[in-house]
Amino acid sequence: MESANRLIEYRCLNCGTGYPVDPFPYTCKDCGQNLDAIFDYSRIGSLWTKADLAADPDRSIWRYLPLLPVQSPPEIRSIQVGGTPLVEAPQLTGDYDIKRLFIKDDTRNPSGSLKDRASEVGLQHAAELGHDILVAASTGNAAASLAALAAFYGKQAIILAPASAPIAKLTQILQYGAILCPVDGTYDDAFDLAGIVAEEYGWYSRSTGINPVLTEGKKTVALEIAEQLNWVVPDKIFVPVGDGCIISGVYKGFYDLKELGWIDRLPEIIAVQASGSAAVVNVLAGGGNLESVVADTVADSIAVDFPRDGLKALRAVRNTGGFGIAVTDDEILWAQKELSEKSGIFAEPAAAAAVAGFVKARHSNQVSDNDTVILLVTGSGLKDITAAQRMLAVPAAVKPEINAFRQFYSEIRKTGLGV
Numbered sequence: 550m551e552s553a554n555r556l557i558e559y560r561c562l563n564c565g566t567g568y569p570v571d572p573f574p575y576t577c578k579d580c581g582q583n584l585d586a587i588f589d590y591s592r593i594g595s596l597w598t599k600a601d602l603a604a605d606p607d608r609s610i611w612r613y614l615p616l617l618p619v620q621s622p623p624e625i626r627s628i629q630v631g632g633t634p635l636v637e638a639p640q641l642t643g644d645y646d647i648k649r650l651f652i653k654d655d656t657r658n659p660s661g662s663l664k665d666r667a668s669e670v671g672l673q674h675a676a677e678l679g680h681d682i683l684v685a686a687s688t689g690n691a692a693a694s695l696a697a698l699a700a701f702y703g704k705q706a707i708i709l710a711p712a713s714a715p716i717a718k719l720t721q722i723l724q725y726g727a728i729l730c731p732v733d734g735t736y737d738d739a740f741d742l743a744g745i746v747a748e749e750y751g752w753y754s755r756s757t758g759i760n761p762v763l764t765e766g767k768k769t770v771a772l773e774i775a776e777q778l779n780w781v782v783p784d785k786i787f788v789p790v791g792d793g794c795i796i797s798g799v800y801k802g803f804y805d806l807k808e809l810g811w812i813d814r815l816p817e818i819i820a821v822q823a824s825g826s827a828a829v830v831n832v833l834a835g836g837g838n839l840e841s842v843v844a845d846t847v848a849d850s851i852a853v854d855f856p857r858d859g860l861k862a863l864r865a866v867r868n869t870g871g872f873g874i875a876v877t878d879d880e881i882l883w884a885q886k887e888l889s890e891k892s893g894i895f896a897e898p899a900a901a902a903a904v905a906g907f908v909k910a911r912h913s914n915q916v917s918d919n920d921t922v923i924l925l926v927t928g929s930g931l932k933d934i935t936a937a938q939r940m941l942a943v944p945a946a947v948k949p950e951i952n953a954f955r956q957f958y959s960e961i962r963k964t965g966l967g968v
């Protein structure tokens with residue numbers, strides 16, 4: 550199936566102006582807003598069935614090629630982006646007393662975050678347009694992801710990230726051989742600079758929040774969830790929101806499947822933000838237009854002043870009957886520990902925000918007993934162990950003697966730590 554036949558155009562979600570697929574438009578030339586990839590669902594549906602998908606041995610995101618805005622998959626794709634497990638979490642299900650609870654564990658991607666889905670499709674799209682150099686502004690994960698996959702595909706990544714990003718993420722970027730330009734400013738400053746750089750040097754822009762191809766990559770997480778649940782749509786899905794690109798991708802994935810007639814409804818999509826960086830939740834709660842905030846949160850990946858994909862994020866929540874919820878840093882760090890202790894999954898603070906949002910919503914009866922819930926865990930806790938360490942302390946060393954251990958163990962049992 551040629552992409553030219555599957556992908557009709559890119560269309561502005563604000564003013565509706567349509568753009569041909571080639572030359573690739575990043576944003577609307579009329580109003581500057583973001584674009585949607587518009588597919589020909591009847592054509593796709595006539596050529597691709599659930600049975601075809603079930604027979605496909607490829608576990609990566611490329612099993613969904615007919616719904617992706619590129620011509621073909623990379624020839625060698627064994628690094629495997631996607632195909633992450635949907636982990637049922639019985640302890641959390643029991644403790645929070647709902648019908649079923651699943652963690653979509655996207656820490657299991659090559660660079661440890663969901664962003665690999667976008668980088669993978671972005672790199673292939675860039676290759677099809679003849680680009681060997683890609684530039685990205687990032688709070689850290691998109692950059693680490695682009696760096697990793699650019700290394701795999703033999704391309705050059707240029708990264709602009711806030712100098713304050715967690716050291717593990719900056720290390721990842723350099724380790725994979727990308728050029729890192731730490732920016733003395735916020736993520737928003739890095740974003741603006743990356744736009745100018747991409748323009749001046751003619752590089753492919755993998756900056757989240759403007760490039761519609763990246764939303765299409767991220768939507769594969771929703772396609773996987775639906776397939777893993779055998780096309781039975783969950784009731785609610787909690788998504789951490791920074792720029793709003795991931796949540797837009799989640800919406801687009803379920804939207805595509807509904808248009809194809811593979812699912813019969815959309816799940817409620819819930820936007821979770823840190824209360825120190827809650828531009829989207831503020832609009833959902835109070836109406837009005839998106840307004841910039843001064844982001845301040847431990848969850849660095851969702852520390853965003855102005856969400857570049859804010860309109861798409863609002864649409865995702867409003868069109869699915871979802872809601873927005875803000876969580877404090879304390880709630881995020883508590884949820885990070887709760888998730889690890891009750892599911893064996895170590896999430897970074899931004900990803901743990903989804904868990905915190907769920908806990909808060911359950912306590913306020915915004916989640917009902919009969920709900921099947923998905924928590925989207927978008928990035929690994931190993932990317933920012935300093936944050937997790939706020940909730941724990943490594944015990945003092947003991948002598949390598951049994952008496953020392955007895956003493957240690959009886960202390961631990963008294964204080965309750967570790968048992």
Ligand SMILES: Cc1ncc(COP(=O)(O)O)c(C=O)c1O
Nearest residue numbers: 690791792793794795850927928
């Ligand atoms: C781990 C993680 N979670 C959530 C987000 C938020 O995604 P978005 O900015 O698309 O809303 C990011 C973005 O950097 C991330 O890295």
Ligand SMILES: [Zn+2]
Nearest residue numbers: 561564577580
């Ligand atoms: Zn427009």
